[in-house]
Amino acid sequence: MLNKTPFWKYILVIFVVGITALYAMPNIYGEDHAIQISASNNATVSEELKTSIERSLKDKGIEIKGIELENERILVRLLDSDTQLVARELIDSTLDNDDFVVAMNLAPDTPDWLEAFGANPMKLGLDLRGGVHFLMEVDMNSATTKAYEDVVGDFKLQLREERIFYRTVVQNADSVDVIFRDADMLEKAQFYLRNQFGNLSITERDDLTLRATFLEARLAEIRDAAVKQNVTIIRSRINQLGVAEPLVQKQGQERIVVQLPGIQDTAKAKEILNATATLEFRMLDEKNDVRDAMRGRAPAGSEVIYHKNGQPYLLKKQIMLTGSHIIDANSGVDQYGVPNVSIDLDSKGGAKWSKATKENIKKPMATVFIEYKTTGERDVNGKLVFEKKEEIISVATIQGQLGSSFQITGLDSPTEARELSLLLRAGALIAPIQIVEERTVGPSLGKENIELGMTAIIWGLAAVLVFMLIYYRAFGVIANIALVLNLVMIIGIMSMIPGATLTLPGMAGIVLTVGMAVDANVLIFERIREELRDGRSPQQSIHFGYDSAFSTILDANITTFIAGLILFAVGTGPIKGFSITLMIGIATSMFTAIIVTRVLVNSIWGGRRVTKLSI
Structure with a gap:
């Protein structure tokens, strides 16, 4: 019999519409003004801290909507922006x-039950x-300086071997000089270094000196790696701000674009993003007294650095390994329960580490955490001035020759081990960054755009609904139901896709x-009208109307989807936002127009003796 819908199509329509409607529902409830508290350094977020914050707010008469502890963060929900401040x-x-x-944000x-x-x-873009x-610029001079520091260490180690x-x-500033006492050693070194360091140009100078400079290809790699590494670290730091869908991407050769939707505390965001950190592994100087060094009599190759607990240590200036070689780090406990x-190191770091530790078995080694923070001042070139802060986060004894995988021991607690693994896994920023452009979109402007x-x-939907109802009558009602379901499905799918962000151009889409x-x-209904005018029965008109219009609908939508x-x-930014909603809308409109309306039409008119259609 014509126009009978298979049972599986009913199940399909109910399932698809139900799932998308479920995931569209959270958009009804809106957002709360919130404050997020997360731990840094070796602090921990606990139930006791949560209770203490809640008590402090209530004692001051600040009414809160809710407070929760989840994923090692405390989220305080408040009633309005004034209370939030x-x-x-x-x-x-x-x-x-x-x-x-x-940090202040929107939660x-x-x-x-929906969570x-x-x-x-849906994730909303900055404009909504x-x-x-932020537009941030990487200090490439620092990146190349750091790379030349590594070359100095490599030269000293390998030439001694x-x-x-x-x-x-x-x-x-842009080279490394190795000065010799005689020509024979210079000639040997020149032959060896040229074979070992293919990314360096080794040239001989008149004064028994070899000068090493990076080839242009290697300099380009260093700059590119500096930007990519900073992008990775910035993403991990943004988690502290509680941004649901940040945008962090490279722009050009030296710049990074950072967009933080929902962030209201720009000062805190700048403070976190501007901080630049790196890690170094260095040996302790056991031959000299740290107290003499603190009195100003430090040996030429050593310096005093303080542990995070305040204890001073005398460290050798020579760097054994930097955090740039670390590819993975995980906290745990050994068989005795010690954290x-x-x-895990990359291949180059593993080889370097193996040589360095072989010479220092049973000697203490320090892990130094170095952070660069902006002072707020600018130099003569207009660039921000950074101050350097060094702190020892771990001191451990090298038990044997180490390779690409090894363990750091001597940690006080599992929390300290976890924090250290996070720092190491995050990698090392080998170049400071500075904000060269900042734009803020207030939540009120975003609300107005929404x-x-x-x-x-709404007006576009209403106009289409009225037109379809007047022009196609009962079939217009079917089309209107499908149109509303189509809108619900777009919102549901946008909410389901992790990387999809709704922007103002997306709303235009x-x-x-x-x-x-x-x-x-319209194509289907007009074809049904044509079949009726040609003398076909209502059931035949419905059947041929849907079947014959299908290929035309498919062709038109595929070309638009492409x-x-x-x-x-x-495209970038707004163009991507428009294209995402356009493509999702094409897919959902095909489903609702061809399948959903066919199911509804067949449910009402299919399998019945019908003499006239209201179309």
Whole structure:
């Protein structure tokens, strides 16, 4: 019999519509003004801290909507932005700023039962949610300087192993000089270094000196690695701010774009993003007294650095290994329950580490955490001035020759091991960064954009609904139901896709989709009218109307989808936002126009004796 829908199609429609409606629901509940507290350094976020913060807020008469501890972060939900500012000041004055990060943001007010399904609201772009946009520039001079420091260490280590004697190794701004006492050693060193360091140009100078400079290809690799490494670290730091869907990407050769939707505390964001950290492994100087060094009589090759607990140590200036060679780090405990950190190095770092540790078995080694923070001042070139802070985070004894995998022991607690593994795994920023451009979009402007966009969608939807109802009558009602379901499905799918972000151009894409979604139904309904005019029965008209219009609908939507795919591939920012909603809208409109409306039409008119259609 014509126009009978198989049972599986009913199940398909119910399942797809139900799932997308479920994941669209969190968008109804909006967001709360919130304050997030997360730990830094060796501090921990606990139930006791949560209780203490809650008590402090209540004692000051600050009404809170809720407070929760999850994923080692405390989230305080407040009623409005004014209360949020007051609460932020109070929490800031209560906590140690060196141990905790206190940031203001917006938190989704999704009910627990929806979160149990993994349902969350759509990610909104900067233009809709408000937030901050940073354009950051990597200090390439520091990157190349650091690379030349590594060359100095490599030269000293390998020349000693080959028993090639030199007078001294000097690092210049853009080169490394190795000075010899005689021509024979210079000739041996020149032959050896040229074979071992293919990325360096080794040239002989008149004064028994070999000068090493990076080849242009290697300099380009160093600069590219510096930017990519900074991108990775910035992403990990942004987690402290509680940004749901940040944008961090490379722009050009030396710059990084950072967009933080929902962030209201730009000062805290700048403080966290500007901090530049690296790690170094260095040997302790056991031959000299640290107390003499503290009195100003430090040996030429050593310096005093303090442990995080305040104890001074005398360390050799020569760097055994930097954090740039670490590819993975995980905390754990040994068979005796003592906390440790397991580290994996890249191939170059493993070879270097093996040679260095072979010469220092049973000797103490320090892991030095180095952080660069901006002073707020600028130099004569207009670039920010950074101050350097060094701190020993671990002192351990080398038990044997180490390779690409080894462990750091001597840690006080599992928490310290976990924090150290996070620092190591995050990698080392080999170049400071500075903010060269900053734009802030207030939440009120974002809210206004949302309201304007929603108004456009509602008016566009209403106009289409009225037209379809008047022009196609009962079949117009079917098309309108499909159109509303199509809108729900777009929102649900946008909420389900992890990387999808709704922007203002994306809302324009939804408005366009609302108009385009009824195109397929118009084609089908007009074809049904033609079949009726040709004298076919209502059942035959419905059947041939859907079947004959299918190929035309498919061709038109595929070409538009391909255009959207190209826009997504080659476009950036707003263009991508528009193309995402356009492509999702095309897919959902095909489903609702061809399958959903067919199921509804067959449910009402299919399998019955019908003499007239209201179309």
